[in-house]
Amino acid sequence: MDPAGRTPVQRLAILISGRGSNMQAIAEAARTEHWPAVIVAVIAHRDDIAGIQAARGLGLPVRILPLSPDLTRADHDRALAGCLDELACDWIILAGYLRILSTDFVQRFAGRLVNIHPSLLPAFAGLRTHRQALAAGVKVHGATVHLVTEALDSGPILAQAVVPVLPDDDEERLAKRVLRAEHRLYPVVLRGLLEGRIAIDGCRSHWRDAPADHDPLLMLMPEAA
Numbered sequence: 001m002d003p004a005g006r007t008p009v010q011r012l013a014i015l016i017s018g019r020g021s022n023m024q025a026i027a028e029a030a031r032t033e034h035w036p037a038v039i040v041a042v043i044a045h046r047d048d049i050a051g052i053q054a055a056r057g058l059g060l061p062v063r064i065l066p067l068s069p070d071l072t073r074a075d076h077d078r079a080l081a082g083c084l085d086e087l088a089c090d091w092i093i094l095a096g097y098l099r100i101l102s103t104d105f106v107q108r109f110a111g112r113l114v115n116i117h118p119s120l121l122p123a124f125a126g127l128r129t130h131r132q133a134l135a136a137g138v139k140v141h142g143a144t145v146h147l148v149t150e151a152l153d154s155g156p157i158l159a160q161a162v163v164p165v166l167p168d169d170d171e172e173r174l175a176k177r178v179l180r181a182e183h184r185l186y187p188v189v190l191r192g193l194l195e196g197r198i199a200i201d202g203c204r205s206h207w208r209d210a211p212a213d214h215d216p217l218l219m220l221m222p223e224a225a
Contacts, residue, residue: 020051
């Protein structure tokens with residue numbers, strides 16, 4: 001906090017690849033809850049995706065970094081890193097960003113990269129998580145917010161949301177239920193980070209002064225619709 005007891009305003013960049021629904025949930029929470037933060041850019045590799053149109057509709061600044069077949073992943077990540085440095089970002093938020101980041105990039109921004117994954121990690125890392133959950137016959141599924149490390153979907157877990165798996169679920173119905181949980185979970189965790197209420201010790205995290213209405217370490221989402 002500054003000498004007046006205020007939390008310093010922090011600069012957020014949100015990386016997306018598709019519809020940007022988590023980005024919209026974050027932006028709405030930041031606005032209505034008066035977060036000590038400003039979204040300095042929504043970044044994508046394509047201008048024609050729904051999430052970029054939504055960002056513009058919300059009045060958020062947009063940066064497009066097109067992919068080129070002539071450049072390696074490392075080249076693209078260097079361009080992305082340069083953009084983030086130019087924006088002086090405090091936090092880089094992956095919100096449906098579908099590219100695997102290079103080791104050099106992750107190490108450069110270590111401790112400042114946050115991701116949401118549609119499963120209860122460490123279960124069902126990678127892609128097609130809802131298919132994996134249904135095939136395994138689990139009774140609960142959900143979403144995990146975690147810090148990004150070099151290993152895929154394996155950074156320190158900050159919080160999880162749990163939803164039921166119903167007998168008549170298919171991938172689409174389960175995915176919709178998990179996505180609604182994501183929209184509630186991600187803003188809670190990001191605000192906790194901004195306000196310094198999450199302590200991280202190695203692979204473990206601890207919340208200080210958890211919100212009174214729920215335990216952010218394991219948010220239960222009982223609605224089945």
